[in-house]
Amino acid sequence: MAVDLNGAMVFARVVRLGSFTKAALELGLPNSTVSDRISDLEKALGVSLLVRTTRKLHLTDAGEMFFRKAEAAVAALVSAGEEASLFQKRPTGTLKITAPADFDFTPICEAVTEYTRKFPEVKVELLLTDRLVDLVGEGFDIAIRAGPVGDSTSTAKPLGSSGLILVANPHYLKTSPAIAHPDDLAFHKCLVISPEQNASSFTTWSLVSADGGNAKIVPQAHVSSNSVGAIKHLVSIGEGIALIPPTLVRGDISANRMVRVLPEWSTEPWPSYLMYTPHRKSSPKVREMIPLLEPRIRDVIE
Template identity: 35%
Template sequence: MEWLNDMALFVEVVKAKGFRRAAEATGVPNSSVSRRISDLEKSVGLRLLHRTTRKIELTEAGQIYYERCRRIVDEARLAHEQLGEMLAQPSGVLRASLPVDFASIFLAPLIVEFARLYPGISFEFDLTPRKVDLVTEPYDVAIRMGEPEDSALIARRLASLPGQLYASPRYLAQFGTPQDPTELSQHECIGFPKSGLWTLHKDDETRQVQVGGRFVLNSVGMIRRLALLDVGIILMPREVVAEDIGRGLLQPVLSDWQGSAVPVYALTETRLLPAKTQKFIDFLRERFEARVKA
């Protein structure tokens, strides 16, 4: 059943977006990769790839075939790994896409702890603002804040982080400390685009407050930085600013009130996960739950 190996090679070619990179990833000579994919096309009786000098593209039949082959290859790999776990700890390279600011501020110490628990795993992280394509790019998992947009991906909720209000001591000394949510409309509030209405909760009471300010932006790190520079009040999960609070650079405002919880998800392309990925997701979920209970 030689064609089973060719199916796995076909999956690698599609993921690598080319014969040369697939050859480098698998260690199979480039000429052999091309020949084996041609043989596979002959065996199924349909062209699977459009080839140009610059790239390859899936035909309609190739797209259908790729989805089936990918599932078969994933199941075979998982069966192999699950048996391997009986003899050794998870190993390999864990490729993950992480939110830039949340990762550097909050996830970094958790990742270090995880790395100490599993010395056989090495790491490759993407911390750019772009959203990686888990289907076509070689990433095992993406950690995302907010509700998932792509329903085709498998989403596993790790935590829900309530937002809280913070400002620098110097800002509050200069402009005063709000005593009621309605007073926020009189302050500089730093937020994301289209977030001019903040929803706050206290026990069973909910308030919606219209807020505004001179700074509106889409970067958690920059919002945090502006608050540290005494520009205004922010609504942010405590986990993002915990270090600043500990150093006295930010302090809670209206501490009895909380913003709506921000969900954190682990996104994967498939439910069939290698041990390294499953362990990483389980570890993060356990640590998040422990922090919530603390």
């Protein structure tokens, strides 16, 4: 039985976006056309794929199975189209990049600025999020990730490793008890980063020293926040000590606005990676961005 590929593509976008209206807008089609194509697809397959209520769409069991395979097929078709378009020499379209919310966006923005000045016809979308983005399913071209990559289908290019460091405002340290060992943090105000999706992950600060020492500290959180920017600001105005990515405070340390506390201690280094699906690397829009992005991120991490 032949399956209408256009109908399958429309169905996959409706499910991914959770809305007929959003899918119609993205695809540039009238709502009625989107509805008709899915109805025709259901008739051709002889099964119901979606249950539609006034507020939400629900997949049937058959719809769930069809969606998984249809989305993979649509991604393969998009890949084939992109590879076929490699005969063009100049990047076009939209370049989608994602990185962790607490990553230093400065080198990314520098690379994007140079890129868009060189290729003004390309639109760049940058998503900073702690959520693990599905590169293929959500149509992203490049991802910057820290820690385990968790995606065997993508190419992961190592960029370097770094651990979190302890920092404070110099004035705070002058007016607070001396710190000679991580255990002394029990007598200090601690500012704790607590990501929404895993709030318990930072309830213990696990530190290692250059000479092989280990320390596990349960910080008494003076303030906790899922926003690294908020914690960094609180450090800068002297509200306490935080364990923070070094890439975000290098400038503050160089300008003496912050001081590294216990400089021989940090968390275990986590690797960072530049990731992309193999077929996207050969796309002109991705191929031209990688040499702008990679060295800048390496410099910041190292």
